[in-house]
Amino acid sequence: MAALLNKTFTAHTQKVITKHLPLIGIGASETAKELKQPKRGFPTWKHWDPKWRLQRKKKVMKIELPKFIELKKDRKDDDRTPDEIRKDMKKEGRLPPRTFQELPLNFSCTRSVIDEYKPPEGDGKQSLLSSKALSEGVSRMMKGPKSIKHVRKLKKYEDFQESEFAQEAQSIYVEAQTLLQNVYKNQDRLHELVTEKAFPEMVHGLETKTMRWSVTETVEPARVVHIRTEEVLTSDNLFAQVTVRLHTKQILAIYDRFGRLMYGDPKLAKSVVEYVIFEKWISDTYGRWRIHGKVIPDWMEPRDSLIKTYRVPNFGPLPPEEPDDKDKSLKKKEDDDDSNIDETDKGGTSSPRLATA
Numbered sequence: 180m181a182a183l184l185n186k187t188f189t190a191h192t193q194k195v196i197t198k199h200l201p202l203i204g205i206g207a208s209e210t211a212k213e214l215k216q217p218k219r220g221f222p223t224w225k226h227w228d229p230k231w232r233l234q235r236k237k238k239v240m241k242i243e244l245p246k247f248i249e250l251k252k253d254r255k256d257d258d259r260t261p262d263e264i265r266k267d268m269k270k271e272g273r274l275p276p277r278t279f280q281e282l283p284l285n286f287s288c289t290r291s292v293i294d295e296y297k298p299p300e301g302d303g304k305q306s307l308l309s310s311k312a313l314s315e316g317v318s319r320m321m322k323g324p325k326s327i328k329h330v331r332k333l334k335k336y337e338d339f340q341e342s343e344f345a346q347e348a349q350s351i352y353v354e355a356q357t358l359l360q361n362v363y364k365n366q367d368r369l370h371e372l373v374t375e376k377a378f379p380e381m382v383h384g385l386e387t388k389t390m391r392w393s394v395t396e397t398v399e400p401a402r403v404v405h406i407r408t409e410e411v412l413t414s415d416n417l418f419a420q421v422t423v424r425l426h427t428k429q430i431l432a433i434y435d436r437f438g439r440l441m442y443g444d445p446k447l448a449k450s451v452v453e454y455v456i457f458e459k460w461i462s463d464t465y466g467r468w469r470i471h472g473k474v475i476p477d478w479m480e481p482r483d484s485l486i487k488t489y490r491v492p493n494f495g496p497l498p499p500e501e502p503d504d505k506d507k508s509l510k511k512k513e514d515d516d517d518s519n520i521d522e523t524d525k526g527g528t529s530s531p532r533l534a535t536a
Contacts, residue, residue, distance in 0.1 A: 296405035
């Protein structure tokens with residue numbers, strides 16, 4: 180019954196399609212040939228409705244692919260001229276090879292400190308009313324006009340207020356130092372807070388160490404002590420560097436990979452005076468203030484060295500020493516001397532002979 184229905188449905192379909200196919204330019208003989216059904220059990224890849232066969236044919240575009248095997252052979256013994264090579268590459272849709280290499284240049288930060296600030300000797304320890312502090316204050320006032328020129332140039336690009344910026348700089352510094360406790364996890368955020376110059380300097384040596392850092396108290400409010408601007412390559416490409424004085428109480432503890440304390444104290448808070456340099460690409464619309472470096476004065480006392488952990492080696496017994504040639508010759512000479520002495524002793528102790536007539 181199923182075979183009879185299938186045969187009846189196939190014959191009816193052929194009649195309907197044969198009636199409408201001449202309208203789209205296909206003959207009856209060609210139609211009968213194309214509509215010949217395959218035997219049962221063999222698949223077919225033809226569409227069940229041949230009405231839009233021409234339109235489906237136009238959708239397929241034949242492309243001549245490059246002859247890769249011949250191209251490999253041509254590379255070994257290629258006698259073509261440069262013009263012929265260019266025409267063949269243009270025909271195959273290939274781009275000409277690059278004969279030079281360009282390296283990207285990054286101008287998001289400078290690689291140095293502009294006119295580094297020199298902090299007064301004994302800052303944070305001596306009184307502001309001492310003679311040395313007063314003389315340094317006068318010398319700083321003499322350099323005021325030079326700083327004013329840089330401040331005016333900075334204010335052309337943004338609304339810069341020293342008191343507000345000092346608080347912002349302190350928050351940036353505290354966040355960056357806190358993120359250093361886990362460099363691998365906070366690496367993306369650190370790049371937003373630290374320049375490309377200062378990043379390797381801050382994370383150096385922390386791969387095999389554990390750092391714990393926190394701020395317990397702000398002894399003095401942060402203040403701006405130095406402002407400088409610099410042009411890079413062109414006059415409209417400006418960078419600004421601001422040095423901020425921070426006086427806080429901090430707790431710092433560094434542990435080695437075995438969990439032993441190397442530097443600092445996890446409970447003792449120390450008073451620290453720091454001069455941190457912040458930089459911004461002010462001519463860039465999306466520039467931001469980032470940590471660029473730190474001023475370390477010459478008069479500052481050296482820091483304590485890290486307490487390193489060493490493994491105690493297991494020493495085995497030493498092998499017996501073999502005598503050298505010189506020792507052998509000396510020993511042989513001593514033995515000869517001893518034998519000579521023995522012979523003389525024997526000769527002196529020999530019994531006296533009797534005299535004969």
